[in-house]
Amino acid sequence: MKSWIKSGAPWVWLTAAAVSVCIIVVIGLLGLIAVRGMGHFWPSDVMMANYQEPGQSSIRIIGEVHTRESVAIERVADSGIHLDTKDKMITRYLIKTGNRDVSGQDFRWMVKPLLTDRTFPANLMTVERAEWGNFYGFLRTVMENHQVVANGDAAWQELQSRIARAEDLRRQIRSIERGELGTINGHLERLRLDQRKLEINGENTPERLALIEEERTELRQQYEKHEAQLAKLYTEIGRDSFQVEVMDGQVVEIPVSKVIRAYLPNAMTPVDKASFYAMKVWEFLSEEPREANTEGGIFPAIFGTVILVLIMSLMVTPFGVIAAVYLREYAKQGLLTRLVRIAVNNLAGVPSIVYGVFGLGFFVYFLGGSVDALFFPEAAPAPVFGTPGMLWSSITLALLTVPVVIVATEEGLSRIPRSIREGSMALGATKAETLWRTVIPMASPAIMTGMILAVARAAGEVAPLMLVGVVKLAPSLPIDSIPPYLHLDRKFMHLGFHIHDVGFQSPNIEAARPLVYATAFLLVLVVIVLNLAAIAIRNRLREKYRAMEH
Numbered sequence: 001m002k003s004w005i006k007s008g009a010p011w012v013w014l015t016a017a018a019v020s021v022c023i024i025v026v027i028g029l030l031g032l033i034a035v036r037g038m039g040h041f042w043p044s045d046v047m048m049a050n051y052q053e054p055g056q057s058s059i060r061i062i063g064e065v066h067t068r069e070s071v072a073i074e075r076v077a078d079s080g081i082h083l084d085t086k087d088k089m090i091t092r093y094l095i096k097t098g099n100r101d102v103s104g105q106d107f108r109w110m111v112k113p114l115l116t117d118r119t120f121p122a123n124l125m126t127v128e129r130a131e132w133g134n135f136y137g138f139l140r141t142v143m144e145n146h147q148v149v150a151n152g153d154a155a156w157q158e159l160q161s162r163i164a165r166a167e168d169l170r171r172q173i174r175s176i177e178r179g180e181l182g183t184i185n186g187h188l189e190r191l192r193l194d195q196r197k198l199e200i201n202g203e204n205t206p207e208r209l210a211l212i213e214e215e216r217t218e219l220r221q222q223y224e225k226h227e228a229q230l231a232k233l234y235t236e237i238g239r240d241s242f243q244v245e246v247m248d249g250q251v252v253e254i255p256v257s258k259v260i261r262a263y264l265p266n267a268m269t270p271v272d273k274a275s276f277y278a279m280k281v282w283e284f285l286s287e288e289p290r291e292a293n294t295e296g297g298i299f300p301a302i303f304g305t306v307i308l309v310l311i312m313s314l315m316v317t318p319f320g321v322i323a324a325v326y327l328r329e330y331a332k333q334g335l336l337t338r339l340v341r342i343a344v345n346n347l348a349g350v351p352s353i354v355y356g357v358f359g360l361g362f363f364v365y366f367l368g369g370s371v372d373a374l375f376f377p378e379a380a381p382a383p384v385f386g387t388p389g390m391l392w393s394s395i396t397l398a399l400l401t402v403p404v405v406i407v408a409t410e411e412g413l414s415r416i417p418r419s420i421r422e423g424s425m426a427l428g429a430t431k432a433e434t435l436w437r438t439v440i441p442m443a444s445p446a447i448m449t450g451m452i453l454a455v456a457r458a459a460g461e462v463a464p465l466m467l468v469g470v471v472k473l474a475p476s477l478p479i480d481s482i483p484p485y486l487h488l489d490r491k492f493m494h495l496g497f498h499i500h501d502v503g504f505q506s507p508n509i510e511a512a513r514p515l516v517y518a519t520a521f522l523l524v525l526v527v528i529v530l531n532l533a534a535i536a537i538r539n540r541l542r543e544k545y546r547a548m549e550h
Contacts, residue, residue, distance in 0.1 A: 030524060037517030041280035043265040043273050046126055046136055047095070048247075049118040051110055053081055061115070062124065062136045062247040063097035066107060066510065076111055083113060094510065098126075098134035099246055106133055107510045122267040123156075125244065128260040130290060133511060137244035139262075140251060144240055155242070159262060162240045166256045169237040173230060178476075180226050184219050186482040191216050196378035284518065289473065293502050294512040298519055300474055304492035305459060305526060307478055308394055311488075312458050316398040317451055320405025321440070327406070328413040329435060341410075348403040356464030359396030364388055364468060384489050390478050391488035393469035397461060401454035408453065412446020413439065441541075448538035452531050459527045462496035470494045472501050495523040 004010070044064040052058040070089045077083075083090070091112040100106050127135035141151040142158045150158035195212050198204040240256040268276065287297030323344075331337050368386035376384040385391065416439050424434040440447075462470075471491040478490050499519050506512035 030521070033517045033521045033524070037514055037519070037521045038281070040514030040518055041277050041284065043126070043263065043268060043276050043280075045120050045266050046124045047118055048121055048124060049115045051115055053114060054083070060247045060249075061095065061097065061108075061110070063095040063108075064136075065093050066096045067094040068092070069094075079109075081111060081114075083111070085113065096134070096510075097247070098136045099252075100508075101132045102246055102250075102252060103248075106508055120266045122264060124264070124266055125262055126265055127244070127254065127262045128295075129254070130258050130260055133291065133295070133508070135244065135246075135252075135254065137246040137252070140243045140245055142240070142242045143253070146241070156264075159242055159256075162242075162256050163259055163262060166237055166240065166259065169233050170257070173233050173237070176226050176230055176233075181223065181230075182476070182480075183482060184223050184226070187219055188216065188223075191219075193378045200377055285522075289498075292507060293473065293498060294506050294508055294515060298493075298495070298498055298522070300477060301493040301495045301498040301519070302522070302526065303477055303479075304390075304470070304474070305495045305523070306530075308390065308397065308465075308492065308494065309455055309459050309530060311390070311394040312397040312401065313451060313455060315394060316402050316405055316454055317447065319398065320402045320450065320454075321409050321447055323402070324406045324409035324413060325435065325440070328410050329431075329439075344403045344406050348407070351463075352400060352461050353463040353467075355396055355400045356467035359392055359399070359464060359468040360388070363392040363395055368392065387489070388467065388469040388491060389489045390469055390492050393465050393492070394488075396464050396468050397458040400461065400464065401458050404453045404457065405447070405450035408450025409443065409447050412443035412449075415446070416442050441544075445538045445542040448534055448541065452534040452538070455530045455534060456527055459523070459530065460496055462494070462500055465494055465497060470497045472497075472505075495519055495526065499523065 046062065046064055049061050050058045051061045068091060070091055073083065073085065073088055073090050076090055076092065093110050093112060093115070095108050095110055096106060097103065097108055098106060121138075123138060125137060125139050127137075129135055139155050139159060141148045142155045142162065143149060191212050195204070195209065198208055198212075237257040238255060241253050242256065243251050243253050245251050263276065265273075284297045285302070286299050288300060289298060290296035327337060327340065331340075364387065368383065372379065372384050372386040420438060420442070421434055424438050425431065429437070469491055471493065474491050474493045476490065478487050478492055479485060480487070499516055502512045502519065503516040
């Protein structure tokens, strides 16, 4: 035994066991958030049942079984339901009953023994709305201008065609509001700033003002034309409605303009459900959020996260590499250099919220305010760069992650054999040429390793971004068709903050919980994709310069 311990084998096995446990925990965690998050998009069957609590009359329940759990009978009794049973544990369901605008609540806890006559009618409909969440019930009639145009079996096909018509009109409205009208508003704002700039510079001659007014008049005419077109589209989209019988028997009229889709989950085949699932996942990835971020997609958050990380990488890599090259290759190795290295290492341990406070105070208020005073005086008192935005968020994250790049780059430079440098300089190359053509390319795998670590940390940071640019819902993306196309002064959405917002600030926690898991899973995937791209580049560079190391 002693010889076995002295051989070091136990420590090898211990290390292998620790690594195995870590891998199992990571895979288990990813599996948990993947199942709980991505399972949200599967179309669940809708149940109809009778529910009767002791001493009360029976009610009809329509909804999806959202969660089931086993609880002690005492807990059920504490909620006011006393059951005549000897079982110590009992199953209860969290049922998504929807129809929030009718019943006032989306979810209800119900105990299994009190649910009777459970059925899954094929004609039980799920309506996904733009507001107020899902609606469940039986379709009765389809109406046009409040006149019935279809009922019975013909109503379903008629409803589907009118929902498709409403979707087409909604797409046209969105195109006008965010396309044409957005561009015109952008140009009008630019003209206002141009006029203000002329006034500040004392160059507001009647001729220049007349040119601005002429362009403004033309834009306003275009605006009125699109506004009239919008009014016509809104009238057309408000034409249709349909009536639905809900679980308490009352009939509710719903405007088609408020409906995203209607489907019959109990009548779907497995192939239909798989197709529906793929469509919902794509919508989650490509659409904008709705209903205070608890419905719809998260494309703006994905876009904002990726753009933020890319800009941060472009900033932190050259700065970190230059700092590391100076410290390793040019700086005199003495007490001051050691103190600088200690300071760099300590910076990596500073809480991220401190960087956020620093970014808000220095970058946003001081630097941004100075930029506004120098280059954008016509926009005052509205700030341009003197407010949180993409640029300051990227710089703050670059500052937060630069110690990682410096340390990794220094490690890479220290591993380059001295003979490489001496050989290059012996052939007549200067020190700068040796660094640029030989040493830095050979250290590039280490630089990429530092960048991978920086990307992984930056993509998951939320606390500093809450102070320097991220918002719950950004009205527009940082990139669009309006010059200068990349708007670094704009606020943006971020996957990490989206998780925080949906999980802790949502008005409907139960409805938002699956989206928290789905968004967390997506954030992990984004980080993995960014890291895999960097790892692929690093491995390619490592193979390229491997021969030079020997």
